[in-house]
Amino acid sequence: MSPSPASDGVRSIQRALDVLALLDEHHPTRTLREVVEGAGLPKTTAVRLLATLESRGLVARVAETTYTCGPALLRWVRLADRAWQVSPEARAAMRALVERCGETVNVYVRQGVQRVSIAQEEGTATVRSVVAVGEPMPLGRGATAKVLLSGAPDDLVTTLSEADPDLDAATLARQVASIRETGYAVSHGERELGASAVAAPLHGEDGRVVAALSVSGPTSRFTGERIPGYVEAVVATAHALDEAGLGPVEALL
Structure with missing residues (x-):
């Protein structure tokens, strides 16, 4: 039986969160290679996820294949800080x-x-x-x-x-x-x-x-x-x- 669209969606969300979790105070930027290795993803999947996250402002590109946190996270940071x-x-x-x-x-x-x-x-x-x-x-x-x-x-x-x-x-x-x-x-x-x-x-x-x-x-x-x-x-x-x-x-x- 093939995975349902719902389970595919949940897996995609989990993968996206895994990618974001790779960014922290010790690693403010990550290369595509580090994302592939750190999240355990195929390169094509990592590229697709990063492109989606970038389009939503959740990651930003600082070089051709290097990424950092995107500006859209700022509103969540402020919200979490207040809450x-x-x-x-x-x-x-x-x-x-x-x-x-x-x-x-x-x-x-x-x-x-x-x-x-x-x-x-x-x-x-x-x-x-x-x-x-x-x-x-x-x-x-x-x-x-x-x-x-x-x-x-x-x-x-x-x-x-x-x-x-x-x-x-x-x-x-x-x-x-x-x-x-x-x-x-x-x-x-x-x-x-x-x-x-x-x-x-x-x-x-x-x-x-x-x-x-x-x-x-x-x-x-x-x-x-x-x-x-x-x-x-x-x-x-x-x-x-x-x-x-x-x-x-x-x-x-």
Whole structure:
């Protein structure tokens, strides 16, 4: 049986998104060859997709066979920026937490089987932890990921372990259960070697875990002497944000 037009359309959309996903802050441009290799597409398909994306302003040509983001994405960038902004009060609380701990502060949300930072205030140290806001990250590793899992369906742990053989479902489930009891998580080098984090859940008006607040930085600064202070500061700020709310963005969480 030949594929239906609907399934062909979905596959084309997926391929187009795969092409756009190849562009990021580390790769602001991509050659046709890189698109073919990175998206795993036949050259003729890549050429056709790029031509379609270019005609809609979603990619722009900077050389004969080199592409970058197109101007049509600017309106979506502005729209997403407005929709996913935390409130000024939440920003102020994040900055206060940076001043208290000296480390980078992020608010993460869960998107399916991934997590994404929607707000970041960088730490004050020269060497600090910085992530790309809006970039999908693993949900099975790190303090923030496990805090988000504490508010997710239990079967998501199984789904993650099935997709990643290095994740042990029983161990991850125990860690998530512990976080539900303690209200915070600490991790060292789980997502990235030499990086540590302390995280606590943020709750919506209905009591659901809608986001996670974290401080992160080099493991060398997350010592046994400092971690209790970090935990106290993160948990206190999370409780304050539970009372104040994150702003209109909560409607999306």
